[in-house]
Amino acid sequence: MLGIIGGSGLAQFPGLTIERREVVRTPYGAPSAALVFGRLADAPVVFLARHGHGHTLPPHRINYRANLWALQQAGVDQVLAIATVGGIHADFLPGMFAVPDQVIDYTWGREMTYAEYGGDAPVVHLDFSHPYCHELRAQCLSALATVGERFLPTGTYGATQGPRLETPAEVERMARDGVDMVGMTGMPEAYLAHELGLCYATIAASVNWAAGRNGQDAISMDAITTVQTDLVARLPTVLAEIIRQVA
Ligand code: HPA
Numbered sequence: 001m002l003g004i005i006g007g008s009g010l011a012q013f014p015g016l017t018i019e020r021r022e023v024v025r026t027p028y029g030a031p032s033a034a035l036v037f038g039r040l041a042d043a044p045v046v047f048l049a050r051h052g053h054g055h056t057l058p059p060h061r062i063n064y065r066a067n068l069w070a071l072q073q074a075g076v077d078q079v080l081a082i083a084t085v086g087g088i089h090a091d092f093l094p095g096m097f098a099v100p101d102q103v104i105d106y107t108w109g110r111e112m113t114y115a116e117y118g119g120d121a122p123v124v125h126l127d128f129s130h131p132y133c134h135e136l137r138a139q140c141l142s143a144l145a146t147v148g149e150r151f152l153p154t155g156t157y158g159a160t161q162g163p164r165l166e167t168p169a170e171v172e173r174m175a176r177d178g179v180d181m182v183g184m185t186g187m188p189e190a191y192l193a194h195e196l197g198l199c200y201a202t203i204a205a206s207v208n209w210a211a212g213r214n215g216q217d218a219i220s221m222d223a224i225t226t227v228q229t230d231l232v233a234r235l236p237t238v239l240a241e242i243i244r245q246v247a
Pocket of ligand 1: 084085086087160165166182183184207208209210211
């Protein structure tokens, strides 16, 4: 079954039939919100609002371990993560989607593994050469092309700590690192999914140029809201097509 991690607004979009909500607990604590079970494009899906139903959880307070654990317990084996980002790559304009294939983790102090050491179990270093699931990425790319979206087909996602936006100097450094898009929630989410053996891919939606890019002096929150509203309106069509591809 497909699990979708996204903003709370996503649980209400057209085409989604909500069947039930389930409050779950995990050994790692409570997920961000109740799991929403429903049907989209005739397929069963589970939604999880990453920032909580009232969008009250900042990126560094999200219980990523509980979120992915809860989804897996609910029978999810593929996770589609929806994430808004700032664009760094010159071709990644606000209002476009991207399907990243690599990640750089700039976050700190987050619970980033299920492997809690200290007992007798030997330390495991898990391969993370492919942070995103090849099959689900391919389905996302095919779906975006089918519905006629302009998108960046690959790219490196840089995960920052937030909740503040970056300085232009930080973004400049990230660009030198090879980062194409910057967001605050991509890690440890992608790695925890990997540890659990879930097939995980991200659809990134650019809501602004990252700080200092494209000659901008400052990031306008009003402009972000406008772009985001437009992206959210286009998302149901994209998601329905992804679900068709997955089915
Ligand atoms: N930086 C980090 N996260 C973001 C941004 C940004 O510019 N835009 C949306 N999420």
